[in-house]
Amino acid sequence: MDNGHRGAEPRHGQDPYGTPPYGRPGPWAPAPPVQRPSPTPPAGTAVPAGAAPTPPGGTPAGLPGEPLRRYDPWAAPAGPSAPPAGTPARTAQGPSAPAPGARRGVRTAAGAALIALLAGTLGGGVGVLLERNGAFSDVHLPQTTVTDRTAAPGSIAAIAESVLPGVVTLHVRGSGSAGTGTGFVLDEQGHILTNAHVVRPAGSGGTVQVTFGSGDTARARIVGMDSGYDLAVVKVSGITGLSPLPLGDSDAVRVGDPVVAIGAPFDLEGTVTAGIISATERPITAGGEDGGSDVSYVNALQTDAAINPGNSGGPLVDLDGRVVGINSAIRAPELGRGLPDGQGDSAPGSIGLGFAIPVNQGKLIAEQLINTGRATHPVIGVTLDMRYEGGARVASSTDDPPVVPGGPGDEAGIEDGDIITAVNGERVRSGEELIVRIRSHRPGEELRLTVERDGEPRTLTVTLGEASGG
Incomplete structure (x- = not known):
């Protein structure tokens, strides 16, 4: 091998990689220092402990003034070392090579650092794995809790809180049919306003069961109904703590006013939907299927609040919680006309075209039905x-x-x-x-x-x- 300094070649076929205790190193093993045999120094010549033997002339073969050694990436930078006390100083020809024991100490420290690094990395990975599998503790995600929340006045939540206690669900059976509708309490005497088409099946020997927001139920009797206006009044008896809803003025309603509809669509009682008044004085007719005479004529309030089968008879209220309309019909695109939303399976879901009887009309008819039984x-x-x-x-x-x-x-x-x-x-x-x-x-x-x-x-x-x- 030629490393640029012919004098560094070993003599007599020596293998520089065969010096114990290293053996032949792998590609990452540090190479041992190359040492050239030299004659025994004359008697009385001092040699520093652990230093390589020096050939005659005081300078090792190789680079002038520096001992020859292979590059060791794990060795500490070379520096002068102090000779033992009483030892004559060497000639100023360059620092002597570190002692073999010192070099092994540096390698040992570097190896220990590498082992510590690998152990730390492995230990951290194991810790993360154990933590993910719940070996150390359960996972608790942060969450904001609200202990006392009050709905803002005029909000949908505030309207729902004030109106829901006065809204009821009606389950009607009779005349070979059954259905679900909605109504709302008019007074503390137990009068409830709803649609005529909701309670019509119970007109001859049927039953009307009222379910309040509290979950309590009671039987009701029909006080009167008028198909021409699609309005009816039923009454429960012996019930206290009723929550009548205040009636507003439908003549004061304007297009764009926010409104809330409450009812039991598809028997999902207490459902709240919101929208606006889409139009006023919208003339519609409903009912009278199969040649029947129960046609209602309504100069209705139109709304985009979702109204579905089961919402019939429920209140349409303003932002003050006052009733401005009685939800009665929805647009049925399949049939091309408005239908009471309780007309069996032929009534589709909401498409944003709902119609409510103006409360001013409803109040007049309700008073007539309560007072005389007819309108x-x-x-x-x-x-x-x-x-x-x-x-x-x-x-x-x-x-x-x-x-x-x-x-x-x-x-x-x-x-x-x-x-x-x-x-x-x-x-x-x-x-x-x-x-x-x-x-x-x-x-x-x-x-x-x-x-x-x-x-x-x-x-x-x-x-x-x-x-x-x-």
Whole structure:
């Protein structure tokens, strides 16, 4: 081997890697120092303990002034060492090589440091593994707890807290059918307002069971119902601690006002949904399926608060918790019309088009049902062609004359063939819309009717009459 200094080659075929106790090192083992045999120094020559023998002339073969040795990555930097006391100083030819014992000490310390590092790493990994497996302790995640929380006034939570105690769920059975609806308490005497289509199955020998927010239940009897307005009143007896809901003013409601609907959709009682008033005075008709006569005509409040089957009869309230409407119908796109949300499986879920009877109308009908058991409807005493579009056309039918002699329409001057196109300036597109507009008023009120006769518009004033509802 040639390392650039020919004088460093061992003589007589010596193997520098075969010197005990190392043997032949691997690629990471430190190489032992190379030592060249030298003659025995003359008597009286001092040699430092542990130093390599020095050839004649005082300088080892190799680089001038430095002993020859292989690079040892584990050795500490070389430096001068003090000779033992009483030992003559060496010639200034460079520091002597560390003693073999000192070099082994450095290697031992470095090896110990490496072992300590590996042990620390292994120990840390084992500790993490044990901790993850719960050997040391259970895992507890931080969580914020609230011990006393009060709902902000006007918030949905505050409205729900104040209104829910006055809302009830109705389970109705009878006439071969059963259903679930909602109602709300009107007074401390136990009167509850709901929809007529909710309690209609119990009209002949059926039962109405009322479930309060507390979970208590009671039987109720039907006080009265009116299909024309789709309203009914039932009453529970012997119940104390009732929570009547305050009634608001539906005439003061404006488009965009926030509202909350509460009910039992799909028998999930106490469900609260929120939205806004989407429209007011929206004329709708509902009921009357299969040729029935139980058609309701409502000048409704429209809302996007979610209303589903089972919400019928529940309150629609404002941000002060006052009832402004009675949830009654939803839009049914499959059938192309509004349906009471209890009409069996044909009624779909909410699509954001719900309709509520204005509470002003509901209050009037509820008072009549409680006081007399029946409600009255305003009428003008004319027969309408319900198939005509473009207005409400007065026309005779098989059984009824076009204008009732001596009735409100006759006295106002309405004639057969007249087309009523507006009520108090509000456009009318069909006979159904005319009935809705009229029924949003009370008997005895005066209305201005815009009438087309022979292609000419004219205005007539009619005083509403009264007819018994059913």
